[in-house]
């Protein structure tokens with residue numbers, strides 16, 4: 158037996174053409190079926206109306222052709238018989254049929270676009286709800302930090318935001334196909350019955366070839382478009398930077414406007430040039446081939462019709478009927494502007510939505526609930542404890558925390574310092590259960606925090622992150638969000654604002670606590686960076702009002718200079734005496750007032766003690782503290798090159 162070469166083996170392992178074709182057709186049908194299932198979201202009444210309308214738009218052109226052809230066929234007899242003859246009467250009836258079909262078509266066609274718009278809006282409204290629901294579904298933050306899922310999310314979210322190529326548009330586009338294909342079916346039956354089924358089959362083949370060429374090209378084109386999601390996201394980002402008010406100041410003072418414009422153009426070309434290239438390959442060659450074939454078949458069919466007519470075997474009526482039907486069928490082998498593009502790209506954005514949803518589902522199971530369920534109220538009395546905790550982000554092989562051992566005493570302030578990238582924020586995310594540890598556990602007074610319901614635990618802990626949110630809502634809401642059940646307790650919010658040192662500034666605002674904190678709204682006002690920090694601190698303090706017992710500040714002060722941060726931390730430590738607080742900073746010199754200091758490096762604790770103990774130990778903390786203090790005394794900020802010596 159001779160050995161098979163690699164190409165022969167590949168040929169043998171390839172599924173047969175028919176099987177590949179079946180898989181292909183199934184995939185296309187599934188895509189359309191999935192999107193069609195969204196249609197009822199536009200409401201039963203609207204769905205039925207749109208379907209009925211499109212059936213009418215499919216039937217009316219056929220009736221028009223029937224009417225006009227019958228009319229034409231009756232002309233010789235009616236002229237002979239004169240007014241009042243039965244031939245004359247049937248000519249009039251045929252005329253009335255054609256006229257009614259014509260008028261109805263004119264009246265109903267604009268409705269197709271209007272109903273399509275309504276369907277789009279309703280389906281997209283539901284799709285947006287669903288997408289927001291998906292984005293907020295997991296207690297953990299994983300899906301929103303997963304590059305791949307973010308690609309899927311922006312694929313659908315951007316389109317929904319612009320109302321451009323959305324699932325709703327795809328639904329409307331699919332419904333519009335009813336009219337086209339019903340018309341095609343009717344016309345084919347006419348040709349088959351009146352002239353020849355062979356001619357009908359040939360015309361059907363040509364039309365479908367054109368359609369498959371068109372739609373297949375569009376599908377391949379959209380796949381190239383989809384594959385370039387990253388440069389596209391960058392392009393959208395530059396558009397936002399160029400248009401959004403927050404960046405407007407910097408763009409001007411740093412002279413960044415030309416740079417942004419250039420990046421916008423470059424990123425656009427980066428994703429569009431491959432698309433254009435493919436367009437030539439995908440559309441042009443098949444188009445020429447299909448057109449040549451179609452020309453031959455169409456010309457052949459029409460020639461056969463002409464030949465039969467010349468031979469006298471086709472009556473005038475049937476000639477008119479077949480000719481009109483055949484040309485209308487050939488016309489249907491084209492791009493459908495009311496359907497094709499929006500259906501193809503809408504399905505793409507829908508696929509992005511489904512991809513994001515599936516990804517979210519994968520993450521959903523990653524939040525653990527241990528039995529028996531316990532209540533965290535009043536905890537910790539003794540300590541929070543990271544017991545040999547290891548963790549790496551889901552899409553990375555690198556361990557960020559490595560068998561971390563860390564005890565945080567209750568009722569005291571603990572500072573965690575370390576260089577950028579040491580794992581401080583990651584530690585906070587695990588404490589907030591935005592991720593679960595890969596190994597080890599976090600306990601409070603010996604109880605694994607996974608025994609608490611995640612929402613109970615979140616009530617227990619207030620965290621202000623470095624990139625804390627500045628909600629474009631009222632000042633009261635911005636503070637009240639620390640404890641949703643007390644959102645309307647204005648007195649408590651005022652008192653908290655006073656403690657955080659922001660009361661006067663809020664009272665000076667045009668509508669006091671009711672002022673929207675954004676100039677983009679009428680009567681709104683912008684706050685300074687420092688004032689926003691105080692608002693964030695007030696939010697954390699308000700969480701205490703709502704029963705929280707642990708507060709974490711994860712460098713919301715990074716924008717301040719070292720002295721201001723040190724003062725800020727000192728105030729905060731005073732304000733929260735007796736509360737379990739965790740202060741995170743990459744500056745060694747700003748947390749000296751904390752009751753205890755922990756130095757984190759490479760995901761491990763490398764030193765801990767009070768400020769004095771750590772200085773006396775003359776280790777890393779002492780070295781970095783002194784270096785940063787000296788630089789600060791010289792009027793400089795801390796520098797990474799010296800950090801690297803740690």
Ligand code: ADP
Nearest residue numbers: 302550553557576577578579580581582583584
């Ligand atoms: P720190 O707060 O000490 O500056 P982080 O905890 O933010 O450090 O980050 C620790 C390491 O984890 C860094 O190398 C960072 O690049 C990586 N990292 C942070 N967030 C993610 C993420 N969502 N996915 C993958 N890696 C991450």
